Amino acid sequence: MSWVLAFCGFAALIILHEFGHFMAAKAVGMRVEKFSLFFGPMLARFRRGETTYGIGPIPLGGYVKITGMNPAEEIAPEVEHRAYYRQPVWKRIVVISAGPAMNLLIAFLLIWGLLTFQGRENPDPAKARYVSQVERGTPAATALKPKDRIVSIDGGTNPVNFQRAISSHRCAGTPADRCAATTPVTVVVDRGGEQKTLRITPFYDGDLHRTRLGFGYGYPPGYKPPFEHVGPLEAVSQSASGMWNVTSLTVSSIGKLFYDSQARKDVSGVVGSYEATRQAFTFDITRAIEILALISLSLAVVNLFPFLPLDGGHIFWALAEKVRGRPIAFSVMERAGFVGFALVAALFFLGLSNDIGRLTGEGFNIR
Template identity: 35%
Template sequence: MFSITMVVAVVVVFGVLVLVHELGHFITAKLTGMRVDEFAIGFGPKLCSFKRGETVYSIRSIPLGGFNKIAGMEQDDKEAGDRAYWAKPVWQRMIVIVAGGAMNIFLAYVLIFGILVTSGIQTPVTQAELGSVVAQKPAAQAGLKTGDVIVAINGEKVATWEDFAEKVKNSDGQVLQMDYLRNGEEHSASVIPEYDKTAKQAMVGVMAATRHTPISFPDAVVMAGKQVVYITYAMIAAIGGMVMGTVHADLAGPIGVATIIGQAAELGVQSVLNIMILLSINLGIINLLPVPALDGGHFFTLVVEALRGKPLSSDLMRKSQFVGLALLLMLMFFATAQDFTRLFG
């Protein structure tokens, strides 16, 4: 069941990711001289708005992202004149289309950089020391606290966190007698792990303790870039594997993603930021795939236009958008079905 904290985390994460994406389109549209009629935070009915120059800035009632209305997005729209989207050179339109996904990847870079500068690198300790203990989960209910060091489970020695995790993951519903040290004193607690459908293993609601290593500003600049490149490469490889059938298509729809964000919220702000980093890069990559109805599909049509010297017909564009939207809805249905299977299966 979602708590208020979890709901707020979901709204903030989804909202920021979509808003940053749309901000990328907005900034580049302005810089290339396109007319932007409205930039909105949120969706639905307007709560308030003001006009500055030619653009209306509004706040709307559903706080999940935003949108911007660029004049002349349709070829048949002639009202915006030479400031219409379609009136601009192909290379400028390419920049505007790619900017949304690029901003999502840049957001991930900024978040990683910020975490490195402020928190440094958190490396797990060797022993099975508890870092975060999630409220209302088995470990917390048994009285375990942050800083406790697990030394044995059911009489078997636990030397490392890996030992601890290995003994817990296949123990769904079993009573585990955990011996632990707290401030040098020995204690014991009975813990019954619960099966987590998202992680697909038994868990007790704890994370490993970590040690802090500070990172300098220049090192953070380089390290953040390397991490973004690594994560991006890994995600592209995974998507390629799913398309080729070499990787199991274990997808998460809106419900699954919201559940993951909610679980991260229980562990603290940095856990939410880590999830936001992964989701932001994922959104950037997915949105740039050459699929009609996505920015990547739009970019592909611009490449075709540049090669043939004239744009595709409005009718063909509309048909391709319809096909792309149908494919996305089918994928969304499949992902949501998997969400329900994980939750209730």
């Protein structure tokens, strides 16, 4: 059943994204030729009015075909006035923006709904003494293991103070990103009923402006934190704030791909996102909905990057035309599109490679 639920969740995100483009195109008078869930030749189709609806064999996306998206295509004279590139810039931007806007709306509604009807998790920080995950390539990766129970750090036993204790170990002089602290942290863990004393040297994280070891804190297996009531209006504010934080993190993470090998290892693709959602459905529907909300938000953010064939690329060239005062040569957009396509393809294969590694290795650690 988890396979079906995850598939339906992903299909809904795709359908609604394309539905945003579809409805906006219809609203501004453009001619929509096709509406397809998934790529490839349609396996099943039906026609209503001037639009053909169908489903393709490759479940990696979907598309809406609007007449005149390619300025070089031949268009029947009777529909030429409704072609995409015959429309004012504002109409094109509305149509292209509608897809990411739909994903933003979905993410907001899912997060708002969880906060309003279930409340906000209010876990006891004193119980967060388990290692939930370990970042590859960090000092923690050489010593700690997921599910280790932290007994003490530098002699302190209160988890609330663990981070402060680690941060007290500093680099010599002015800290530089990833510099090693001058002294190690003493970490005592319980691993399978046996206590081990570990000495781990933290590194300075330039983004967080503090030293850290490179692991995440978790709660005891089966721990269910209590929920705190959140009113509908407060949920609006918290949903927007949370989405903004995730958006900022997503943008900065994508920027790091060009120079940070660890950031490249953290990238996940379609396979990983689907598998994480499927696993979440096996033990916690709330967690699965949270993941779908994050995926929907990520789809919106990534799609708005100014590279063709992404939606943001179409918006960028439409704005460039507006500023320039006349259309941009299609040959220029085509050459730019090759660069954008190469970047998107590289990101896709990087995510796929990482996903395969997780499927055959340490897993996705979504609990």
